[in-house]
Structure formats: structure tokens, C-alpha cells
Amino acid sequence: ASVTRFARAACKPTAGATHVARASMGGGVSKKSPAAGGGGAAPPKTTKSKAKNELDFKVGELVNIGTLVAESGGMLAALDPTFNAVGEAAEGNYGVVVGGSGLAIVDMSDPKNLKKIRGIDTGVLSKAGSGTAALSHDGKYLYVAGGLGIAIVDMRFGPERAKRISTCDTGVLCHKSGGHVLCGEVGTFSQNLIFVTGGLGVAIVDVSDPAEPKFLSSVSTGVLTTSSQCSSALLTCAKGTFLYVAGEPGLAVIDVNDPKAPKAVGLGKEGEGSPVKTGVGATYWDDNKCRGNHVLLNIDPSLPSQAKPGAASREKEADRMIAYVVGGKGLAVFDLKHPCAPELLTTITDTSVLITQSGGHAALCSTRLLVSGARGLCVLDASKPRTPAIVGKVKVGVATNAGSLSVASSDGIYAFCVGGKGVATIDLSKLDALRQKFEDESAFWFVSADKIRSSSEKTLPAMQELQGREGWLSRQDVPFSTACAGNYANGKFLAVSHRWEDSKKPDQQGVQLAEVKKYLAANPAVEWVWYDYWCMAQNQDAAGGESRTLEEVLEFKAMLARINTLYLGVSVLVLLDMSYMSRFWTQFEAWLSLQQCSTEGVRPAPKDATRCTVVSIHNAATTSMAGDLLKMWGADEMKPEAAVAVLSKPDIAVTNQSDKDGQLPKVLKLSDKVKEALA
16 A cells, blocks of 8 residues: 555645655675584584664554455655634644545544544445545545546545445546546646556546545556556656556556556567566565565655746756555666656565565655555665665564555654554654664674684674674773774774675685684684674575664664774784675775874874785685785875775776775764864
């Protein structure tokens, strides 16, 4: 199901466009960990690692609402403000929950205590397909689209007296595909129009007289079937007005500038009129029938209001327009600068909440992008619209595998998830508080050097297992200013810079651990060792999902963001192999380890003050690579600007481009940050 125009007074999303969302800070690379390696004596006895507070942000729930069914899930539409008989705004915040069995009006003035006010039989909703609703711009009428047609509900006399006043057959709606409805934009030719999307196409209906809606035209999308759940979004820019329709084959673009003659104008690979591939749509085979996933399009609401068309401002808006499509396989981000030719910017497939059977949904909540699916709610950082970054997953408890789970937010604090089991209220301010807690900290997890020295294991397991071993891990505070002052360069702390030899197992043969042990034997002053696989919670979901708790993900990202503190301030052991020189993170770490902090900023450390020890392993042991590494990053001219020039080159590879994008700007500001810390 989908979310339409929620809490207009507080959120004010793009006029007429549903599911608006913005999107992201660069995230970290989450490695997946194998089981602990064998060899030698039996490893120490372990206890099962406890999940760090399986976080539950649900603060309210409304079940047995009477309109929701498992097969189709549900959606939420806003009714704030509604109007009373004399045309004045009614008090309160009301919502409409649309499900396969009807429509329910809910009092949402207290998000933690939702109350059903009444139910309405629209006569157009079907249990097999999802329905949606859109509130007119003046709040007086509600437009409902379902598998059996569209209905118009009169809201002028308040939610308690709401009633259906008309219906209309569009010719595009199907029992199993349900329907999706959008309002036109205020101040444009489409002000008195609604756009209805169904399994057979898009229909345009004139609702200037709500009591007698008039069908104007329809057009095939090329991306939907009679079993496809539907969604769409409307964009008005300097180049015209376009409707975007998402389905399993791709994203269709419909030119609706002439409401009586809409036409497909997408510029996909098959030529004019063809859809653009998204890479996230999926099909689910049920009883030998192909059921298309619900795929959602979002438009960035951070732009100026689109309700007032103006050529200059419209052109500027179009340059910044971002769209999001959510399907059973993930999230796709598009640039709509050229409306007929959406440009795919990136895809995110590891949300861990989406399944092909029911697809997904999204909404914007402040600077967060919320993606919902049968397995819960995925929260993404939305501060940078083009590069969404996953923050973590929140359980909601109202979703069903067969039906969709929709999400909406009004004020940036609460999110409302609607599924086949009911409505759940999620308090996102708790997420903000937890995230801020980790970002304000300066602590890192370290492994006890003595435990490593005494271990007979060939390799060590991931952090989650080490947490279950008494005395292995300790959280140590390493403030940036103190690290810059050289207080941790006394040999007590050691950070290991190494390449992951496999995405699941960084030290396949135990060579890296063996070299760490040699270093520790030669340097008895070392008490604590930092090695990413041992000291940062790893994603161990072999299926590509997310095994970590939300708290673990937030801590991971916060530590990754300040990782330069370690390599800039403590002793560093570089484990150099043949591929080390071509990887972004290892080269970045090597450069940091060869720098020295002073009141003048960051500069290459003199040889007698270096904190870096380089040990060549595997095939690199027979080469001169160690000297080359020290010569390159230890050169007098290798200031931050020069380092960025090298690290930004395409032959310095990185698994997640967002890591490069996030770290390189920090390097350019590093000297100023050090000066400030030491002032």
C-alpha cells in the first residue's frame, strides 16, 4: 500500500505527489563474519553474545480496526485539517486507514493512543489489491481508489459525518492490482483533476463537481499488469507536467499536459515511450499467476513548493529533483533533471525489510528516508538526497508477508506504519537520541593484547562473538584533541591497518593474526589492539540482509566517522600485501599513520617520530613495496591536499563509493581541525 499527503499542515509534501522522500551521509562498509577459524588447541569457551538491546521504538498500536486484511495490507492518508459545516478548520488530527475491507477514520491527535472514530464502506476496495486515498487541497473531499473503482467522500462536515457521495469507473482498475490516486496541483491546469493508476493503465478524471466525477482519458503504462500493485507521482516543471508510474519492468513516464490525450514519453532502452529500468522491481509467483511488486516513486520535498509554477524557479527545481523507487529488491534513486529520461544514480538492495511477495513503500520524515516492507521499517539517513545511507532496521509488528506495509510521518517525530494487522506508531525521536549519543562519544572497542598473546587460535572471530568472552573487549575513550596531542602514541594502544582478504573473512589463513602476535611479543607495552573485524559489530547475514541490531549499526557508523582519530594518534601496524596499495581504506590509514599533529596542522612525521611499522605479508614479502609505501605517503609534500589528489584517483578502489565521498572532504579540513584541537 502507499502513503498519501500526510498531515498537510506540518509536513506539506509536494502537491499532488505521494510518497515524497529525500535522501544521506556516507555509510560504512559492513563486513560479514565467518565462524572462528580452527587449528591448534581448542578456543576458549564462549558464551552466546547477547543482542545489544533489540530496540523497539513502537509507542502505540491500533489493531482490530476492521478495515485491514492480510492479503492487501493498508495505507494511511491525512485528514488534517478537516472542515465543519461553516467552513472552519476542525480541531484535531485525523487520519484515514484504507484496507481491503473498507475505510476507517482514526483520531491521531495523540500518536501514542490512536482511536478509531468510524468506518465507511466505499464500495470500491477489494481484499486482493491495495487501495489508496488522497485528500483534496482544501481538505473538503477524500478521493479513494480501489480495485473496483474510485469513490469520493464528503469531509466538509467533519470526520464523524463523512460520507460517500459518488463513484466512478475509470476502466484501468483491477481487482488484484488495487488502485492509486493523486490530486492535481493547485494553480495549474490539473487543479481539478485526479490521476488514477491501476493494473490496466492511468486514467484522468475531472472532479470539479465532486458529486459527478467525469472520466476524461486513459493511457497504458507498459509497466503494470492486472496483478500489479500500483503507485505513481506527479511532477510539474518548466518542461511540463509528467506522471511517473512504477512497476516491475521499470519506471514509466506519462506526459499529461493534455488531460484528454496523455501519452507515454519515457526514454528507456527500447526507445521513446518505453520505461526506464529500475533494477528493484520483482515478481512473485502465486498459484501460477505473476503478481507484480508494489513499487513506489518519491519526489524530494526539500525543494520549494511546486504549487506555484514559475519558469525560472521551475527550471531550478527540475535540476534538483530526486525520485525514489522502492520494490521487492530494494531502493533505486533517480535524477529527474530530464523528466522524460530519469537517470539512475544508485540502488540499495540490503534494506533487510523488503521481500518480493509484497514489495515496499517509503516516506520522508525530517532528514530520514523510511522504507517499509514485510520485515519491518528500514531507516536511512536523508541529509544528502542523492546518496541514501542505511541507519538501521526497526520492528513494527503489524506487517504481513502477503500485504504491503505503508509508512507516513507528520512532524519528523512519529512514523505511522500500516499493515494487514493494524497501525503502529514509531517514535523516531528515540532513534535521534541514540544516534546523537554515539556521535557525541569518542570511544572505541579494543581487544586485550594479553588475550591475543595467550590465544592459540589460528584466527579470531568477529566482535559479536568476542563480546561473549570475558575480558576480551574493553571500551576505551580516545578523544580527538588528546590523540592529536600525542597522548596515545606511547605504545599502549595499537591500531592494525590491513586489507580484507575476503568479504566474509579478512584473515583467511591466519597470517595477519600471526603478525599481530609477533608485534605484541616484541612490544610488551601494548595493552589494547584495534582491528576492525574484532572491534566493530559485523553484519553476519549470509543472505545479504542485516543481522546487527539498530544500536550496533549506529555505533558502527559513529565509530567509522571518527576512525581517523586512531590512525592519526596511536601506534599503527601496517600489514602490507600485494593489494594493499590499491585499496582506499588501507591507503588512507597508511597516510594518517605517517602524519604528525602540531599547532600548524597536519604534516608528514619525521623518521624519528613515526608511529608506523610496516610488515609485508604473503607475496609482498618478496618485494620492495614497503619502501614504496613509506616513500609515497611519508614524503614532505604529501600534505592533505596532495593526499586527496592521490586517494580520489579511480585506481584507488573502494567497496562503497560513499566511504570515499564522506572521508575525502574531511581530509581537506583535517589541518584546521587539528589546529583547533591543539589551540
